[in-house]
Amino acid sequence: MNFSAILGLLTDLYLAFKFALVPSLLDTARQPSLLIRPIALSRIFMAHVWTAFGPGVDENSRLEKQKLITPYAHGVVLDAGAGHGHTMLYLDPAKVTKYVAVEPNADMHQHIRRKAAGAGFNEADGTLVLLGCGIEDIGTIRAALNANGPCVDTIVSVLTLCTVPEPQRTIQALVDDILRPGGAFLFYEHVLSHRADVAWWQQFWAPIWQIPFDGCRLDRPTHLWISEVRDSKKERTGSVWAAQNVWGKDGETEDTLFWHRAGNFVKRLD
Ligand SMILES: C[S@@+](CC[C@H](N)C(=O)[O-])C[C@H]1O[C@@H](n2cnc3c(N)ncnc32)[C@H](O)[C@@H]1O
Incomplete structure (x- = not known):
């Protein structure tokens, strides 16, 4: 490398x-x-x-987000780890009815509220829901949305699943309990490389990198974990996905410790 x-x-x-x-x-x-x-x-x-x-x-990921988010995010959109709310810049207002920002870092909330005001989402009319919990806190998310079952049409995760605790369990719970049948799981993440030499260096740096950066791991095969999700609510062995499409970042070389994968997954209807 x-x-x-x-x-x-x-x-x-x-x-x-x-x-x-x-x-x-x-x-x-x-x-x-x-x-x-x-x-x-x-x-x-x-x-x-x-x-x-x-x-x-x-700015650096704008083209990928335009391809991933703008055409497919619809209905109630949950932004996992909303950060400063940059995802809102890519939402088509004609297709999105509610923006749910899940962001545990309270220092980021002022930025989310500012962007939401510019994008036409606000807490007073319920088009903005801002939650200070982690994405793994399914109970709080459901309670805030007054839902007993899956209630979100689109989950967006941009550079967040590198940080959440117990990522595989969290992804499974989001798909089982939050995402509606027919809903979209859209992600853009840096992931563990498929190249052994790059992966070795990612695993070398990961324990050091996570210390200052709020637990961010360089060595998670997030795109594979999402692809492997099964329907744990039903007695069947098949995938929970009706469709899945994964692609890389335009122009990115493989020789990078931040190897990105974007994905558009659609949950089965039945
Ligand atoms: C690299 S930033 C990306 C922010 C945003 N998604 C974007 O692309 O602009 C990662 C975000 O994930 C948030 N985060 C960390 N742990 C989280 C968790 N358990 N659940 C949800 N978000 C989390 C961080 O606070 C941070 O805002």
Whole structure:
């Protein structure tokens, strides 16, 4: 594998610390208890990183999101790990009735509300639902949507499933309990490479990378896990998907530790 791709990660780390270290230290000075709460501190660091880099990351993946989200997101759309709400920029207002942002990092909520106002979603009329829980908290999501069964037409996950705890169980629960039959699961994620040399370096860096970046793992085969979801509610062995389509990022070389896969999966109707 190309040596500069391996070391490129150090450049990313350097830039992240350059922009996020000072504000994170200031936050720690205001709340010294963060020193004994490393997960909360990592989340604050990530919020500052995303303020600096979120717009650039969005711009860099704009073409993929236009292909993935705009034509297929419809009805009630749940944005898993909404961040600053960049997904809203790709929603077709004629097709989307409600935007549900699930974002556990409260420092990001002000950005979501601002984007929602620009996109015509608001909490007063129920077209915006903003939840501060993790995507694994199925009970809270259902309660907020007043639903006993699957109630969402589209789940969108952009660069989030790298971070959620127990990802396979969470994906299964989202498909079983949240996504309606006939609904779409749309994702754009960096995943474990299919190349052994790249995967080795992803697995090498993953435990280090996750410390400052709120648990983000470089070594998850998320696209394969989604593809493997079975219908656990019914006595059958087949896939829960009626259709699935996975593709890569245009122009991306395989020699990268951030190897992206986009996918459009449709849940079976029966
Ligand atoms: C790299 S950002 C991507 C944000 C957004 N999806 C986008 O592409 O602009 C990952 C987001 O996932 C959120 N996140 C972390 N753990 C999560 C969890 N358990 N459930 C839902 N979101 C989570 C983070 O707070 C962060 O906003």
